[in-house]
Amino acid sequence: MISILLTLFTLILTTNMAFAEFFQDISNIIKNNKERLSYGISVTDFNKDGQFEFIVTGFRYPNLALSYKKGYLENLINEEVFSDNLRSTIGVAACDIDNDGFEELYFLNTDTYSGRKQYSDRLLDSQTKIIDLFEIEKNLKSLNLTAGRSVVCVDRNGVGTYGFYVANYGGPTRFYELINNQIIDKAPVLNIDKITGGRAVISGHILGNQMDIFAANERGPNFLYFNEDGRFKDFAEKLGVEDVFENGRGTTLTDFLYRGELDIVTGNWEGEHRIFLKGDKKFKDVATSAFKTPSRVRTVISADFDNDGYDEIFINNIGEANKLFKISHDGELYQIDLNVGLEKNGLGTGAAVADIDNDGILELLISHGESGLQPLSLYKANVNKPFRYLRIFPKTIYNAPARGSTVILNTNFRKHAKTIDAGSGYLCQMEPIAHYGLRINEKVESVTIKWTDGSSNNFKIDKLNKTYIFKKDI
Secondary structure (H helix, E strand, O other): OHHHHHHHHHHHHHHHHHHOOOEEEOHHHEOOOOOEOEEEEEEEOOOOOOOOEEEEEEEOOOOEEEEEEOOEEEEOOOOHHHHOOOOEEEEEEEEOOOOOOOOEEEEEEOOOOOOEOOOOOEEEEEOOOEEEHHHOHHHHHHOOOEOEEEEEEEOOOOOOOOEEEEEEEEEEOEEEEEEOOEEEEOHHHHOOOOEEEEEEEEEEOOOOOOOEEEEEEEOOOOEEEEEEOOEEEEOHHHHOOOOOOOOEEEEEEEOOOOEOOOEEEEEEEOOOOEEEEEOOOOEEEOOOHHHHOOEOEEEEEEEOOOOOOOOEEEEEEEOOOOEEEEEOHHHOEEEOOOEOEOOOOOEEEEEEEEOOOOOOOOEEEEEEOOOOOEOOEEEEEOOOOOOOEEEEEEEOOOOOEOOOOEEEEEEOOOEEEEEOOOOOOOOOOOOOOEEEEOOOOOOEEEEEEEOOOOOEEEEEOOOOOOEEEEEOOO
């Protein structure tokens, strides 16, 4: 029976691909969308108006905070310390480091390929005005003056207080926490201050009950840090994800088998891409030959763009065509032919997703740069109506996004785990919401939230097509 259903699914998918584009281009709603150099993108509510913004970094161009207003995306923040068009900003991540219920922004600046750089990173706090915490005198000694590539949020102690893991290139990794109102680099104490070609990094429930860290590196092995009571031990080699002969670039977490566990997807620069499926003793690469095909990969994203209840994996490339794969039943992969969104000449450097207009369909924002000026691109799937969806927004005890938590959708068809993205698929960070499209005849029973301390809560769902906000109990 299952094989018949799979065959029918494949036929339906192929038919739909033949007659309709998967994406539509809605870049025209971006106001003043001029050619520029852009890299990383984050999704957060930095201006505290109750709506998410796309935070878009500028490489010697202004950083942007694009908010959806009256049918258009427009930049809302022009303060100099934020826009910062003199620095070479590439990576960005947001999380609450001071327990005030709002997310701070880490802007990673890189004005050289490797080693020591001229401009430091910025750590921005939005109060009555925007301030750079690194510019406070007591924090100057903690400046990151090494060329970085990605930054990710980590609540290593599971208490709702986040730090920033900074993947540097040609210099030691940083792990910044705010301790007694002072920025402290904890990496040496935690023994994770390794010098490597750091590229992409993700954090979440990969191995245990707290936020683990997977770092995809260039010119060296990957790291997989198991978090044991706030300290880290590298299990990459033991668990089969070291991938020492490849150059890691984009990475993400996805539930490949819809079984309620997170697996690792990583794109290697001009090397074979991986789908590391978590097993009892080790991870196993289950990527198909089509998925493995080497490319000049940047950001990798897993999301249900078309609300059909099956996630897609989007591979954003630079200087060659992007790729899209659908994860069907039992982990079968189908490549979706693209025309719109293909961007075969696009200089893609970053990408992020959010339901920025609150219509129940995800938008995909792609930034371009490095080797040429290009405007931003904005896409969304052509979704058949009526459709059903569910969005789950977990919050910490301090009322900030609970990044690194895991949401598990429990239905009559599946247990589907999604991480609340902490960054940094490569330079980027998605919206802090678990977005689910629903399958035909699928009935939602409940959702389970696994918090960053390993505790779990089960919540009943009484209505669909809405966003639920669940706050962790003290």
